[in-house]
């Protein structure tokens with residue numbers, strides 16, 4: 001059977017366009033593809049290359065700077081091929097393009113929901129919020145939350161908030177990631193109060209709640225758990241909540257009853273279920289069948305209870321005698337940091353040598369780095385770094401230390417769930433007590449740790465002594481320039497004698513959100529602001545040192561460590577550096593980085609990531 005001549009013409013046009021794309025002649029490619037895609041859409045099923053042509057069209061649009069149209073075409077492609085990994089990756093790339101405008105299209109949001117549902121969301125929460133705000137009905141519902149309490153309750157009762165309550169993308173965010181958007185927090189806080197007021201208006205006759213609303217309320221409750229209950233509450237809310245807690249306590253022996261689980265769902269908007277008396281038997285009782293909307297939240301609480309059991313099994317390597325270490329330990333016992341969730345899967349396991357040369361191509365390494373190396377992570381927190389490294393590189397021995405048992409039990413639980421329990425030796429220790437420790441390591445990491453010691457240089461020297469000659473050290477330290485607003489907040493806190501108590505911290509957050517401290521407004525751009533433990537880490541830490549790059553250079557000389565490269569910088573900033581310093585392609589000159597930082601003072605907001613080496617023997 002002969003082919004339709006139009007398909008033959010399209011094949012030829014597509015071949016021309018593909019050549020133009022390969023040769024980076026995007027305007028020419030678009031001149032061919034624009035009419036082709038328009039015509040071929042109607043016969044997409046009969047002309048198999050259509051999908052590829054659409055992918056080429058989206059790519060050419062992107063490269064040609066037509067990002068909004070590229071976004072539309074990319075999402076159209078994903079409607080045809082939802083599992084196309086490359087198309088998903090390209091859509092994610094487009095989401096992070098600053099100037100992008102999101103279409104007000106339910107179809108687009110559905111595609112976005114599908115893609116984000118399979119992605120680690122933390123980098124995409126802000127664009128996802130912008131996509132939600134492109135929806136006129138969503139915007140209007142959000143607007144209604146600016147009214148006073150009574151107006152918000154009325155809007156809720158009359159179903160006027162439905163576009164917000166029933167937005168699947170918002171629920172996806174709420175269940176999975178912090179949303180670093182002040183406007184969203186202000187709105188969600190009001191909505192939370194309205195939900196509580198509505199539910200508790202008549203304790204004898206709670207209102208009917210539809211399934212869709214339960215899903216939203218439970219998602220908002222899960223979000224509060226994720227933020228570690230960071231939102232402030234007013235006295236009226238506290239009062240209603242106390243009554244709700246009593247009601248739950250009274251019905252404590254009938255947790256399977258729908259009315260009890262309904263009350264628990266509302267309670268969870270403000271407090272963890274673990275705050276209820278005898279929570280272990282409550283949530284570990286296998287006989288209780290939890291309503292579907294509550295199940296994810298109950299699983300979080302159950303995981304936390306497992307960690308408490310694991311805490312008793314953590315072995316101690318050193319004592320913790322230093323008063324600063326003890327204060328720091330207490331903070332991280334109360335707020336293990338960070339509460340990460342996504343499995344840091346690696347594409348492949350490679351040798352440490354390959355991995356390190358990927359970070360610094362000119363790094364001279366001994367043959368040991370081609371085999372199974374010995375790694376120490378000092379201050380491993382909740383285990384994210386050891387677990388990611390174990391996933392990525394070949395390691396024979398991994399010792400991961402921290403002061404905090406709660407953090408270590410989080411790490412143990414995650415390592416267990418990911419099948420890595422035997423691969424990492426998690427121990428409780430104060431790194432400043434490791435002098436005289438006999439083992440030596442090829443790689444030592446300490447991320448966000450040394451600047452919390454009373455005497456960072458002393459601790460750093462101890463780690464240097466544990467490093468083999470020619471060994472590599474990855475150290476991350478706070479930047480003085482990037483943390484100016486943090487320093488201002490710390491000053492305010494010290495001047496007022498505020499302690500790191502949950503209500504105090506919530507009040508300060510709320511005051512910053514309300515604009516009471518304009519000089520602290522830049523903190524709203526830090527993701528850490530949106531979780532209570534991370535906020536504590538950000539501005540209430542008992543001990544914090546900050547550095548300039550010349551100070552770091554001086555300390556490296558004292559420690560006899562060589563600076564090899566800077567890591568962890570966002571790609572856009574890295575590109576700026578390389579454009580500015582073409583003669584330093586590996587970024588191995590600290591003086592250049594210092595002048596770069598003078599021009600980009602926020603560049604190291606997520607710390608200086610130093611790749612260092614001890615001179616070979």
Ligand SMILES: C[S@@+](CC[C@H](N)C(=O)[O-])C[C@H]1O[C@@H](n2cnc3c(N)ncnc32)[C@H](O)[C@@H]1O
Pocket residue numbers: 325328329332337338378379380381382384385401402403404407429430431432446447448449452453537
């Ligand atoms: C900000 S957290 C960083 C955790 C982890 N390195 C990360 O990047 O996810 C700092 C961690 O350092 C730990 N730490 C602080 N001082 C320490 C010390 N003297 N010895 C061992 N760990 C310490 C704390 O307990 C805390 O878990």
